[in-house]
Structure formats: C-alpha cells, structure tokens
Amino acid sequence: MRSSVARLIRSSSASPSRLSGNAFFGNATPSDQRHIEKPFKVKEAEPVNVTKPSPHKLLVLGGSGFVGSHVCKEALDKGLVVSSLNRSGKPSLNEPWADKVIWNQGNLLEPASLKDAMDNVSAVVSCVGGFGSNSFMYKINGTANINAIRAAAEKGVKRFVYVSAADFGLVNYLLQGYYEGKRASEAELLSKFTYGGAPKYKTFD
C-alpha cells in the first residue's frame, strides 16, 4: 500500500509540496498538523429570498346557492382563496364572507364561459344542480356538470368534488332525470379524475 501510494505520488505531475505523502501515513510534521488543524473559515450565508407559497385557490361552482354558500364560508375560514362561478355572479347578500369571494359569471351549459375561471385553480367543488322537467334535471345535474368536469380536467385541475345525491327507490323513479343526471356526472368524474375526483352524496334533510 505504502509503495503503491509513493509510486502514485512520484508519477504525478503535481508538486510534492502540495501532495505530501506524510498526510497519508500519519507521521505529519508539526507544520503539516498546523495546516490540518487550521479552523475552517465560515463564510456568512447569503440571504436567500424564498417566496411564500400562494394559498390554494378553490373554485366553487354555484357558490351563491344553499350548499355552495356553506362551502365558500368553510373554505374561507380555512384560509383558501375562494372564487365562485354561477350565472348571476355576486349575490345581493349583505354578509362579510360574500365580499371575500371572487365572483365570476358563467353558465355550466356554455363551456366556453368556464375556462377563465378555472385558471390557477387547485380544486373545484360543484354545487350546481336542480329540479324541473326530466330533461331539464338531466341537463343541469348531468350535462352541465359533465361540461365542468371536462373543462377542469383540460385545465389540469388536481381535484374535483361533485355534490351529488343519495338514491331513494321510489323518489328515484319520480325524479328520473335528476338521478340519471347525477349518475352520468359521477361516471364522468371517475373517468376524468381517477385519483382526485370525489362524488359527495348529500341527503335531503
């Protein structure tokens, strides 16, 4: 070992004073020791500007409605940036939470009107749905939400929560369009958001 290191040093073009063999074999001279024991010169770290991560932005579809307004309030309480999209925009509510929401006007049945509202959004909660004729119920609970799910997936939104409704035998038959619309949206959600989609079943109470 000793001879192979010595050969290595001899064959090196580096000057012997820089590649002293003493340091390898432990018989360093006092001057070598002084060199080794020299305290490290600690340089003061330069300050680094770390930008605070911006809070997540939640888009509530139908934030002015009965369920949507509660979702908005909860999300604001948790410190999220909250925006909403509904046809009439900001509701005429005299409540402090409503002033903290970014209100967008749009219609889920007109997909082009949704795209801008989905910019920089981390998650969407859809609270859009309703009752009427069977064809209307299918449209608002199904088609409208399918449009929103597709627009969110295209924009790369990570999570989508859809407020659906639990199924009750006879009522299910009477509200055929309503439940068929709900199931169609759930199927679309699970296909477009395999990991980040969540249908939530609200019961009427």
Ligand SMILES: NC(=O)c1ccc[n+]([C@@H]2O[C@H](COP(=O)([O-])OP(=O)(O)OC[C@H]3O[C@@H](n4cnc5c(N)ncnc54)[C@H](OP(=O)(O)O)[C@@H]3O)[C@@H](O)[C@H]2O)c1
């Ligand atoms: N309330 C309950 O007890 C209950 C029970 C079970 C399930 N759910 C489900 O929960 C969801 C919300 O119910 P909710 O009672 O909160 O309804 P809601 O009070 O009637 O609210 C509906 C919201 O959707 C918006 N909206 C309606 N059509 C729209 C469209 N085409 N484009 C954009 N926004 C639209 C409305 O605002 P604009 O009119 O301004 O557009 C409103 O903000 C529904 O899917 C419902 O089926 C509710």
